[in-house]
Amino acid sequence: MQETDFVSGFARGLKVIEAFGEATPKLTIADVARATELDRATARRCLLTLAELGYADHDGKFFVLTPKILRLGHAYLSATPLPHIVQPFLDKLSEEVHQSASASVLDGTEIVYIARASQKRVMSINLMPGSRLPAYCASMGRVMLAALPEEEARVLLEQTVLKAFTPNTKTDPAELMQELARVRDQGFAVIDQELELGLCSIAVPLTNDRGRVIAALNIGAPAAQVSADEMAERYLQPLKAVAKSLKPMLR
């Protein structure tokens, strides 16, 4: 196949970078070849290219990414206006309600944090811009999935491994689709310890000036402090207010 508008060497290289992950911080050439389904010779050339450019280190056997790789993601975070616009609003919101507030966008089946104002840590995992969570069991994920055409949401759910993180996690696709319908109707989503025991969260969609949902805002709170029922009572108005004041600023 000869696609003249496609640089496969580039695409292969990006695949190689993505081969590195939480569970796989250091990889051999063969590891990468397996993970990416590239030929070993090709994987080797990509890795050596990364090393040559300073994006990776190489001790003879293992390859490790260097912080220079962060320049790539940073290109997005600093280039995209959304994180910058949203951040001060999150700060104010977070201070006002004394809970963590975040913003995220949807990337496939996952939500990606683009800004966050955290109060004392309640979650075991540490969320920061760039962090990812499965959309189906995160409050922001629910509102963004709900904003999609039903068919699209269904396809995304089909692509997701619906794992139960806690006994509360909803993992039945039909039940989830129903939940999405409710979220769409009521205009917000509440998650009651589906991702982590002890953690509740509520999210609202963030729409741009043309009414398109482009992101989501949420507030997370310890379940011990705030019951799931109380989440909406306490936090829905502040969240909606922020979303409303942001709306005209977003394009």
Place this chain on the structure above:
Amino acid sequence: MQETDFVSGFARGLKVIEAFGEATPKLTIADVARATELDRATARRCLLTLAELGYADHDGKFFVLTPKILRLGHAYLSATPLPHIVQPFLDKLSEEVHQSASASVLDGTEIVYIARASQKRVMSINLMPGSRLPAYCASMGRVMLAALPEEEARVLLEQTVLKAFTPNTKTDPAELMQELARVRDQGFAVIDQELELGLCSIAVPLTNDRGRVIAALNIGAPAAQVSADEMAERYLQPLKAVAKSLKPMLR
């Protein structure tokens, strides 16, 4: 030039990604070609490849990066143990001294934040993992530059645009080299409003189990609360304690 172990298409593509930045969120093909010094046809192919893979969006004229790009940097943040190891220590430290605490590594002439525990915001800019600051005027940058062979530090300073962010910013290379020598001797660096008026910070090096400096830790405080002189009195011991307890865990 025929380097058999180098995929230039990949290298070119990475250059294209880095062409996007704070000042240049949306770029045309010609913009990218100029910024990267690539041929227009090549820039176009790389951009179309990014779009095809979902790393960029394309409205016919402008290209914009999508959040999927964050996967690349995320590969590092989640793959590298350092951020995960350091984070809880920063949280504890930050709470103990009621100030923001951060960790960063050196990437060329810049420091890159890899973890951060922030208290109320004092800085005008929002720092987060992946954020970059020039090394010469940041406390963590000073200690990491000081840990390099003098010659190397000198070269890095030569490569840096030594801009005065405030009237306090040290921009004379000779003076900076002298400052680095002092930092090396005393084992920490204090910055008195060189990056931003109203902000002081103190940093110590973070060494691994073999004694190599691999990162830096710092505490930042509002100058109104804590004078530069007090920084060391108050925060040096806590910082050193954290660095010491981390040392055996780092390789």
Place this chain on the structure above:
DNA sequence: TGACATTTGTTCATATATCGCACAATGTCT
């Protein structure tokens, strides 16, 4: 321990895809 079986990294020749150039087409100003 020693011999065999695997896995891994590297090299090479060749088929193939990409690069950069020059030109055409389109869009954008005054």
Place this chain on the structure above:
DNA sequence: AGACATTGTGCGATATATGAACAAATGTCA
């Protein structure tokens, strides 16, 4: 409309991917 800048496209020269072959390292079992 004319001038300018930007984008799209075919083609030859050049660089790259492929897969097999080999060497080195590693693991395995008696």
